[in-house]
Amino acid sequence: MPTAAAADGTRAVTFSHNNLVNIHSTPGNPGGSTADPRFTDRTGALPDGLRLHTGSPALGAGTAVADDVDNDLYGNRVADPPSTGAYQGPGVEGATPDPVGPVVAGLANGGFEQGLAVWFTRNATAATDARTGSGALRLNAPAGNFATAEQTVSGLKLDTVYELSGWIRSDGSPTTLGAKGFGATKDSRVSATTWTRTALRFTTGANNTTATVYCYREKPGQASCDDLELTESGPRAALTSKVKVGFGGSFTTATGYTPSTGENVNGTLSRMSGGEQFDGGAVTLGGGGQGITYSPREPVSDGKYLTKNILSEALVRRAAGAKLDFDTVLGLAGGGYYRYRSGSQSVTQFGMYGPEAPWYEQQQDGPDLSSDAYTHVALAYSTTGTTGPGVARLTAYINGCQAGTALVNRVAAADAAKGVLAFGNDSGTRNRGLHGSLDGITVVTYTGAVTPDDFQLTAPGSGCGDGTPPLPPGCEDDPGTSGPVTPSSVITVATCDRPDRILEKAAHVVPDAKQLAWQQKELTAFVHYGMNTFTDKEWGDGTEAESVYNPTGLDPDRWMASLKAGGFKQVILTVKHHDGFLLYPSRYSDHSVKNSPWWQGGANPKGDVFGAFVKAARSAGLGVGVYLSPADGAEIPAAGHRGKGRFGNNSAKKTVTIPTLVDGDDRTPATTYTYRADDCNAYFMNQLYELLTQYGQIDEVWLDGANPWAGQYDQPYQTTDWYDLIGKVAPRANVAINGPDIRWVGTETASGRDDEWSVIRATPSPATVTTTWWSRPRATTSPPGTSSPPTTRTTSPGTRRSRTSPSGPAGSGTPPRTAR
Helix, strand or coil, X not given: CCEEECCCCCEEEEECCCCCCCCCCCCCCCCCCCCCCCEECCCCCCCCCCEECCCCCCCCCCCCCCCCCCECCCCCECCCCCCCCCEEEECCCCCCCCCCCCCECCCCXXXXXXXXXXXXXECEEEECCCCCCCCEEEEEECCCCCEEEEEEECCCCCCEEEEEEEEEECCCCCEEEEEECCCCEEEEEECXXXXXXXXXXXXXXXCCCCEEEEEEECCCEEEEEEEEEEEEEEEECEEEEEEEECCCCEECCCCEEECCCCCEECEEEEECCCCCEEXXXXXXXXXXXXXEEEEECXXXXXXXXXXXXXXXXXXXXXXXXXXXXXXXXXXXXXXEEEEECCCCCCCEEEEECCCCCCXXXXXXXXXXXXXXXXXXXXXXXXXXXXXXXXXXXXXXXECCEEEEEEEEEECCCCCHHHCCEXXXXXXXXXXXXXXEEEEEEEEEEEECECCHHHCCCCCCCCCCCCCCCCCCCCCCCCCCCCCCCCCECEEEEECCCCHHHHHHHHCCECCCHHHHHHHHHCCEEEECCCHHHHHCCCCCCCCCCHHHCCCCCCCHHHHHHHHHHCCCCEEEEEEECCCCCECCCCCCCCXXXXXXXXXXXXXXXXXXXXXXXXXXXXXXXXXEEEEECCCCHHHCCCCCCCCCCCCCCCCCCEEEEECCCCCCCCCCCCCCEEEEECHHHHHHHHHHHHHHHHCCCCCEEEECCCCCCCCCCCCCCCHHHHHHHHHHHCCCCEEEECCCCECCCCCCCCCCCCCCECCEECCCCCCEEEEECCCCCCCCCCCCCCCCCCCCXXXXXXXXXXXXXXXXXXXXXXXXXXXX
């Protein structure tokens, strides 16, 4: 970077055309501008002169230079078209820019320099008491009404993290900066009477390319907003878990920790001194040299620099009355920390060390931690350097809320050679122990950009985003519903219901009778014993010959004895996986046990594997469930597949009767059901009818939503019709996963999160949002101005699924392995 010494001995930096892409020594450039480019300190962590203000005339005014790249000299992504401007004046030498990169995401007039242009407003005016420039937004909320300014931004990328930041000056009551309409709502509140920066991150979903940004005030009074900016942070984070411990295990030696079921330690977790007190649910620390260290199996540093993106979290409670001095909560290999300020009993600080001049230590203050309850503390560290020094960013969070602003530096771990992360002490000095206790810790490495949505531990309290978004149109004089709330498994939330009313309704959501019965079973086993058992594949493709399936030692009674001894009360069999092979003799397919050697021409009493399974389960007193995959490789319309070409064949819907009688059919159903269905869905519903009417009571129907051949053989699933049929022929069966009764736990690792939610928001209709006990998580869009209803948090023991498969040679009859 070219510099020149001024007469007073200070240094100056010259920027020129395409200055965010390249830095040249010659300001004379045809693309330059003599206007003030309005450089500003956007983050509060950088010296002035490194960023263009949102109102700068240089933003997007340039033309790309031939052979330029998409990144600047620091690896930051650059907007297209690039920014321009020639500027010579006060600058800094050796400073580094924000690693997020200056990719502005289309928010127009965020500095309100053009008044209220492009903003939709209510009870808002343009103001001149700006934080910077000459324009700002003034919210004037009258009694009984609200004030807001909103702008919908389009062209956002899918599955991408964006940061919304801005400055608010309120009057002592909350004013909210937020974003909605991207599949959820995120917001942050400011009550301060001086200009205060606030920021939040949100992640678009798989189908969201727009978001509505708003500055909003619900209570009567005035507030101002200025310098709003929306930037792209990067793709949704991909996380790799390194540690997740709730201290349910044990320290089996002086220092070593053995995790309990569901915990994860990829490396070594140790006590620093051995004197840390462990009670089976938390670790109590007495300061000094006490603490917990984590030595990862995969290094996070190269011996000097911290080279991995790391998200470290802890649930911590400060000891009441203890004298604190540099008490440290989190340590990142000696390079980053969250701790108490030296000599302070109430002020925390977070920071990171630079490797050498001029990148010295940077730090900011944070809030006091509670001695009455656990506080969630998190540090998110990212770097552009994977083999050496790079631009680094450190962000701290307290109970899900960002503390201060992100620090930007070139970071090195002062004791990176030790390569350890610490909890309750500093990983470098090891003499800054916390006086308090740890209730849970996690470490993940990641790529992309993290947000509080990626936290592995649950932050106590409401966290950030508890502001009240604007009311929907027409609700100013409509307070919503009132009166007693009747407990039910589904409770409708009216469009105009206020947050306290939504919370009241959520507290009255209860399971229905069959959901409660399912939850009380607590443990359900999942048995896979299909074609994949004999081909040793995870997913078959439907080209497997029926003769491959020959379980000569099949003994379901032994399975059930093993499962019952293990405490299971229900068992599900995969009757058909994605390969399409059926473990019962269906009338609608030849790709089943009926054409395997095991069938023995119909003479084998166990030839119907599902039938034998059901008989054994009922004899053992176990409930019965069935997994039936709608994806069906045998039915792919291509050579070599064993079915009739009904999957992904683009067939038109036609009127079908379920059951569809076939030649030689001896059934005389008293009731039939009529649907409009394509070939695949008609085939699938006929199979459901067979399974739910021929084998007695079925307690659970597990529906998968996968399609391994999406893009090549797309197949719509008529789930509404499936649910309707199941409800009519098997009304006591819970429909799970891709169904309305039991949601997916979110993992196939045989363990779930520490806590699961029983009351979850359901998909809204255009006029209502429904809170229901059963809804599975999914991306949803709120009606304008609404937020996700509050939920009642409970533990759902039944959501932890166990998966089983025969452990001996295929067909050996060995009891299945069970994972609890």
